[in-house]
Structures are given as C-alpha cells and as structure tokens.
C-alpha cells in the first residue's frame with residue numbers, strides 16, 4: 273500500500289468485510305472461474321470454499337450451495353450407460369430425453385435430436401441448437417441452417433435425401449453462448465453412440481466446437497477445415513472433415529470460398545466411396 277495515500281474509510285479492508293457481511297455474502301471467492309450454469313461445478317466450489325475457510329464462511333454453518341448428489345464422473349458414466357443400452361436411434365433419443373445430467377436441459381424448451389435422412393451415408397455434426405431449433409425441436413432450421421442447406425444444394429445434396437444432421441449438444445445454451453467443455457463432455461457419450469447407430473460412411477464436422485469435441489484437439493477450425501481425418505468406429509476408420517460453421521460464414525462471407533473447395537472435396541470423396 274502507498275503510505276502517502278490515506279486509506280479511504282470506504283476502502284478499508286475491515287470496513288469492506290463488514291459491508292459484505294451485512295450484504296449477506298457468505299462465501300469466499302474460488303481460485304478458478306466458476307460456470308454458474310454448470311451444476312456439477314458446485315463440488316469444486318465447495319471444496320475450494322472449505323479449503324479457503326475464512327471469517328465469512330465460518331459465519332455460516334452450512335455452505336450456501338449444497339453439494340450435489342453425484343459427481344461429474346458419475347454423470348458421464350450414467351450417460352455412457354444410457355447410451356450403450358440404446359440399440360436404435362429412437363431408443364437413443366428416448367435415453368437423451370430421460371437424462372437429467374446436463375443443466376442446459378432445464379433452460380431449453382426442446383431436446384433437439386436430429387434431422388435429415390437416417391438411411392443416408394453422411395452425418396453432419398453441428399454445435400448446439402439456437403433459438404429457432406430450440407423452438408421447433410429440429411437442428412439447423414434457423415438462418416445458419418438455411419445457409420447449410422444452400423451450401424450442400426450447391427453440390428446437389430439435400431437434407432431430405434443425402435445427409436443426416438445432429439449436434440454435439442441436444443439442448444440450447446442460454447443466449448446461444450458457446451457450450452462449455454464440461455457440457456460437451458457430458459453429452460459426448462450420446463453423440464458417440466449416435467454415430468455408432470447411424471453408422472456413417474463419412475462425417476462432416478460443422479464448426480470448431482464439434483471439431484474439438486469429436487477429434488479431441490485444441491487446434492482451431494481455420495487450421496482444421498478442409499482436411500480429411502479419420503474417426504475410429506470399432507475396426508472401421510471413417511473419413512471425417514471439419515468445415516466452417518455457416519453461422520461464421522454469415523458473419524465472415526469471404527470465407528465462403530474455402531468452404532466451396534471443402535464442399536467440392538466432400539462431393540469428390542463421396543463419388544469414390546460410392
């Protein structure tokens with residue numbers, strides 16, 4: 273503290289602490305960021321609060337946030353169990369509907385499972401439903417979805433006949449915020465089973481979130497897009513390509529040129545697979 277500056281009474285730490293107590297503050301700050309939408313993070317919060325036990329937290333006998341009954345690991349294991357027990361796409365959809373381990377479900381109006389031709393060979397995987405998808409219960413029906421359909425129509429492919437589309441998350445993050453890694457991890461067992469049950473000959477990852485979730489990489493979409501990679505499905509190696517998200521192309525239309533090259537590469541690969 274600069275000794276030449278008189279301590280402002282309002283900024284005196286003891287006064288501030290008194291002020292916080294009068295305001296009802298009963299928790300210390302944690303050492304890392306807290307995602308308040310993520311119920312499971314409560315475990316970490318409480319551990320940190322207990323470790324940092326202060327005058328403030330000693331005031332209350334009980335922590336303000338009650339520890340949840342399950343840990344994140346248990347929630348993921350439950351998702352894996354439910355996913356593995358599903359033997360058809362309909363059963364998987366029912367399993368997701370019955371799953372309460374992701375707090376996004378509470379704020380969403382609908383569970384968004386999939387759209388398109390379930391008998392086609394190509395699976396597109398986006399990030400999460402937006403407002404329109406949440407309202408209708410179908411993926412990619414808003415402005416970005418309409419651009420997605422136009423992009424594929426440019427290489428003579430329609431959702432009705434030629435591809436099937438799902439998302440990493442079946443629930444809309446509030447305000448269309450980017451999903452957290454924890455939210456993606458909780459929902460990934462369902463997506464992996466979705467891929468197994470659909471059994472695609474090719475997977476297209478739409479945008480950076482689905483690319484990093486499924487490929488388990490930190491590399492940005494700008495570097496990943498347009499590259500053919502492989503997704504392991506048992507013994508099979510499925511060709512997989514990340515492309516720019518149409519929502520990004522709506523904001524940055526000059527990247528449509530690269531996407532056109534990616535679409536031509538997809539079309540050419542389909543010709544070789546068939």
Ligand code: URA
Nearest residue numbers: 398399400401411412
């Ligand atoms: N963006 C996505 O990633 N998925 C949708 O379903 C809609 C918008």
